[in-house]
Amino acid sequence: MDTATPAVTVALHDGTSVIASCGQVDARRHGELLLPAVDRVLAEAGTRLDAVTDVVVGVGPGPYTGLRVGLVTAATFGSALSVPVHGLCTLDGLAYAAGLEGLEGPFAVATDARRKEVYWARYEDARTRTGEPAVDRPADIAAALAGLPVVGAGAVLYPDAFPDPRGPEHVAAGALAALAAERLAAGQQLLEPRPLYLRRPDAQVPKNYKVVTPT
Amino acid sequence: MAADEPLVLGIETSCDETGVGIVRGTTLLADAVASSVDTHARFGGVVPEIASRAHLEAMVPTIERALKEAGVSARDLDGIAVTSGPGLAGALLVGVSAAKAYAYALGKPLYGVNHLASHICVDQLEHGPLPEPTMALLVSGGHSSLLLAPDITSDVRPLGATIDDAAGEAFDKIARVLNLGFPGGPVIDRLAKEGDPTSIAFPRGLTGPRDAPYDFSFSGLKTSVARWIEARRAAGEEVPVRDVAASFQEAVVDVLTRKAVRACKDEGVDHLMIGGGVAANSRLRALAEERCERAGVRLRVPRPGLCTDNGAMVAALGAEMVARNRRPSDLELSADSSLPVTEPHVPGAHQQHTHDHVHEISKDNLYS
Ligand SMILES: [Zn+2]
Numbered sequence: 001m002d003t004a005t006p007a008v009t010v011a012l013h014d015g016t017s018v019i020a021s022c023g024q025v026d027a028r029r030h031g032e033l034l035l036p037a038v039d040r041v042l043a044e045a046g047t048r049l050d051a052v053t054d055v056v057v058g059v060g061p062g063p064y065t066g067l068r069v070g071l072v073t074a075a076t077f078g079s080a081l082s083v084p085v086h087g088l089c090t091l092d093g094l095a096y097a098a099g100l101e102g103l104e105g106p107f108a109v110a111t112d113a114r115r116k117e118v119y120w121a122r123y124e125d126a127r128t129r130t131g132e133p134a135v136d137r138p139a140d141i142a143a144a145l146a147g148l149p150v151v152g153a154g155a156v157l158y159p160d161a162f163p164d165p166r167g168p169e170h171v172a173a174g175a176l177a178a179l180a181a182e183r184l185a186a187g188q189q190l191l192e193p194r195p196l197y198l199r200r201p202d203a204q205v206p207k208n209y210k211v212v213t214p215t
Numbered sequence: 216m217a218a219d220e221p222l223v224l225g226i227e228t229s230c231d232e233t234g235v236g237i238v239r240g241t242t243l244l245a246d247a248v249a250s251s252v253d254t255h256a257r258f259g260g261v262v263p264e265i266a267s268r269a270h271l272e273a274m275v276p277t278i279e280r281a282l283k284e285a286g287v288s289a290r291d292l293d294g295i296a297v298t299s300g301p302g303l304a305g306a307l308l309v310g311v312s313a314a315k316a317y318a319y320a321l322g323k324p325l326y327g328v329n330h331l332a333s334h335i336c337v338d339q340l341e342h343g344p345l346p347e348p349t350m351a352l353l354v355s356g357g358h359s360s361l362l363l364a365p366d367i368t369s370d371v372r373p374l375g376a377t378i379d380d381a382a383g384e385a386f387d388k389i390a391r392v393l394n395l396g397f398p399g400g401p402v403i404d405r406l407a408k409e410g411d412p413t414s415i416a417f418p419r420g421l422t423g424p425r426d427a428p429y430d431f432s433f434s435g436l437k438t439s440v441a442r443w444i445e446a447r448r449a450a451g452e453e454v455p456v457r458d459v460a461a462s463f464q465e466a467v468v469d470v471l472t473r474k475a476v477r478a479c480k481d482e483g484v485d486h487l488m489i490g491g492g493v494a495a496n497s498r499l500r501a502l503a504e505e506r507c508e509r510a511g512v513r514l515r516v517p518r519p520g521l522c523t524d525n526g527a528m529v530a531a532l533g534a535e536m537v538a539r540n541r542r543p544s545d546l547e548l549s550a551d552s553s554l555p556v557t558e559p560h561v562p563g564a565h566q567q568h569t570h571d572h573v574h575e576i577s578k579d580n581l582y583s
Contacts, residue, residue, distance in 0.1 A: 031308045031549050038319070064267065065304075069312045072274050073316040074316075075313075076274070076275060078275075080320035080321055195271065201264035201268060202264055
């Protein structure tokens, strides 16, 4: 599952292929949509949650409130079912999905970070990220990414900075699960299921006590 | 404690405490709390994003700690309750998401409940079943209200509330003016014990004959105290911190208890319940005791640890929901930062028969 972007996306993967998936794009209702989506996917596959052996969750980067819905849901499933919970960078899921659609590297992935910024990373190919994900203003990275196709909603939002946008626009849990299954089968370690916030919390230390007596 | 009483786990994340409690009926089995208050202290108040981040970190470990403390298995639970509002939106969402996932994974009914009603219901863990109706004075950093609850699971009526600052907020602000740090309640309570509560006559808000009888206002008091302190400082005099703390605190608890006892008399209710973080204040407890006794009203105040935000209070209300067969919430349950106090819980949209059906499906998700 992934809730790091406006998409609330859930898929069930049996180690070979995606057997059911469900996705909705609604940036404001992650909390309401995720569990019903899990229920729908399991029903469609004719199975139950306790049959799941591994939980994979997108760790972002993404706007925090929505991102946490997926992470806490995955962690709670892991605890209730006593199964491992793995994290994957959401941008890696998008890159992998772009690869499935035929895009070859190098390219970049960019999602909407709000506040006129994007979360982004650079990829050698659909499976290989070069460097850590970052958050920046599109204009500040446009030159560095010049000539590269850019995958994701971040590219669509800022055509001036990213003139060669590519699909998919949003991450799909099917791609995330497929990538995870591939890496787990190869014996690779996935990430801890912890959020990639990339920004410090907005926390303003209140100014010194404001005098209320008019002077 | 009867084995047939409902065993419920409650999750509370409306502010800066990640609380998970487990109760059986009106018996407290576990009360695990992880607080991020120290992180907020240097900001002088709760920072929502810091609270939400801390909830995510603490959620699962706190659930596991509560289960261990209670010595029960998650499979034996009869329901999962969670604060679905009111509170900080992002903070609530972490708890609601966790509760939904937990209920779904275990195939248990889910109850999204009201934070304020939970503050009242927690007293069942201390003093047994609530009398009906219950008169409740809820005072904390986020709320100050007088509530009449004929049935804590379905009928909670607001009689009055603060029209500006919450009582606890006033304590925090005055503590800041006096450079006493955050939160302000405990330190003012401590200093006030060594001060003279009658030394400075601070105003009692909304106590005039034409004022709303059950509403509160602490903003004018706060300004008045601040001005008094500034005047001393401007004159180069030392501020008598203990006397200021005592006189300020007296002004707050005088109004709170006076109005609460009056509400009891007016409504013919012979019990008063006081809850919320400010109910931990020793002077509030003492003055309420005194005035209730004089008015022939029985006072019920839970121990301080149950007055501040915790998961046990949510579990207590959840257990009552189960016991009274209230309709569970559904999987679409959302966090509602301004959930009205008149809604003690958030029942699912489905009709009862549909809901049974949902439970059939959920049961399929059990480790059968
Ligand atoms: Zn509270």
